[in-house]
Amino acid sequence: MLSSMSSLSEETQCSLCLDVFTDPVSTPCGHNFCKICLNKCWDNSQTCSCPYCKETFKQRPDLKINTTLRELVDHCKKKSLEKTTEVLCDFCEERKLKALKSCLVCQSSYCETHLEPHLRVTRLKKHKLMDPVSNLEDYICQKHERPLDLFCRDDQTCVCSICSVKDHKNHNTVPIEEESQEKKTELMKTQKDVQLMIQNRIKKIQDIKHSAEVRKINTEKEKAVRVELFTDLIRSIERHQTELLEMMEEQQKAAEKQEQELIEELEQEITELKMRNTELEQLSHTEDHLHLLQIHSSLCSSTNTRNWPEISMKTHESLETLRRALTQLKDTIDEKLTLTVSTELKWMQQYAVDVTLDPDTAHPKLIPV
Ligand SMILES: [Zn+2]
Ligand SMILES: [Zn+2]
Ligand SMILES: [Zn+2]
Ligand SMILES: [Zn+2]
Ligand SMILES: [Zn+2]
Ligand SMILES: [Zn+2]
Structure with missing residues (x-):
């Protein structure tokens, strides 16, 4: 080609x-x-x-x-x-010179000196000369020993003048020069196509390189955006965790304060009860009957204190509600992110396909390398 x-x-x-x-x-x-x-x-x-x-x-x-x-x-x-x-002269002896022309009738190649008769002698002047070739036999009809100077379009083959009136009689034959010219035009068109294909491929390489650069920049940008989104989510969870821990600490402090107050109250009551116990002890030994009868009711009346057996201390908060909420949140995040990532991946693959070469419809033999 x-x-x-x-x-x-x-x-x-x-x-x-x-x-x-x-x-x-x-x-x-x-x-x-x-x-x-x-x-x-x-x-x-x-x-x-x-x-x-x-x-x-x-x-x-x-x-x-x-x-x-x-x-x-x-x-x-x-x-x-x-x-x-190089094709050498068939007539030079000893040092063979480079052939200038080949004669299809003589089936020989000639140097400048030995070609001279072909340019001078009238009979030889009719011989068909061509640029020197080493495979002259390929230019001669093997059957009739004549130059293959015609082209049979019906059989798409080169024929000699005798072929054209015998085997190829009534066939559409034209001088090989004419057919060659037509084929050359065809070849030039093919060559233009090939050159265009080369240019297209060079351009495509540039397109791919350019897309790759754009893609790289975009990927970096998108990575940053995604990191920011995840950071937001993590920060939000961390904030809730901190708030929860702070709240628990406050509750713990409040509970401790309440416990301290209860202990103090109980100690106060113990002191009062001990005093009463002493008074009762003394009264049990007294002989002052009048005095005993006078204060008996005040000492035996039930004292106005808390109903202690009913007061119980909470030792731990229930974790269940939080555990359920967080497990649910984790499942939701997993599910949503898995779905989102696969959707994004599909989108990116789609993008990758846009960059690949469109297969050329031209015949593969036209591709030079
Ligand atoms: Zn010669
Ligand atoms: Zn000749
Ligand atoms: Zn022939
Ligand atoms: Zn033919
Ligand atoms: Zn150079
Ligand atoms: Zn340039």
């Missing part, structure tokens, strides 16, 4: 040395140069700019060899080498 160097010269030529690329590198603006040429250019200047479109780069770009382009260049080099393999 890429039959000669000239066919892709623009794509394979460095605009600095005007030669075929050696280790081609691509600038961020999408232009290609030999690695050595571009480095030399940047070493000799204060700023780094593209020698082709003059775009300036803040930082000297990290130059990596464009392997796709290098393979393309190697492919073209190989093809052009095959083409220029």
Whole structure:
């Protein structure tokens, strides 16, 4: 497909040395140069700019060899080498000179000196000459020993003038030059397509690189937002925990105060009761009957004290309500976050698909490398 160097010269030529690329590198603006040429250019200047479109780069770009382009260049080099393999004159003796033309009628190749009769002698002047080739037999009809100078469109094959009136009689035959010209037009169209495909792929690489950068920045931003959301949630839970602990401490203090007061009250009552006990003890031994009868009722009447057996102290608060509330909260958080994360993941995968290459519909054989 890429039959000669000239066919892709623009794509394979460095605009600095005007030669075929050696280790081609691509600038961020999408232009290609030999690695050595571009480095030399940047070493000799204060700023780094593209020698082709003059775009300036803040930082000297990290130059990596464009392997796709290098393979393309190697492919073209190989093809052009095959083409220029020398054909030698069949008539030179001893030191054979390079052939200038091949004659399809004589089925031989000639150097400048030995070609001379073909340019002078009238009979030889009619011979069909062509650029020298080593495989001359492929240009001759094996059946009739005549040049294959016609193309049968019905059979899509090259034929000689005798074929055209025998085996290919009444077939649509045209001079090979005419058919070749038509095929060349077709090839040029294909070549344009190939070149367009190369450009599209280079552009796609830039698109992907650009998307990757945007994505990286967005990911960092989104990570920060998510961390903030989680931090809010954790802070809120921590605040509730602190409040709860403070409340419990206050309750503990209040309970301690109440207990202290009760103990003091009880001690006060014990003192009073002891005094009464002493009085009763004394009265039990008295002989003053009148006095005993006078105060008997006040000493025996029930004293106005608390109903102590009914007072009991709480030793612990019930945890159940809080435990149930927190377990429920944890389950809700787990469930909601699992759902949210899977939804976000789906969204991100969708985003990733947007970046991938659209498969080209062109025939795979058109892809040069
Ligand atoms: Zn160069
Ligand atoms: Zn450029
Ligand atoms: Zn010769
Ligand atoms: Zn000849
Ligand atoms: Zn023939
Ligand atoms: Zn035919």
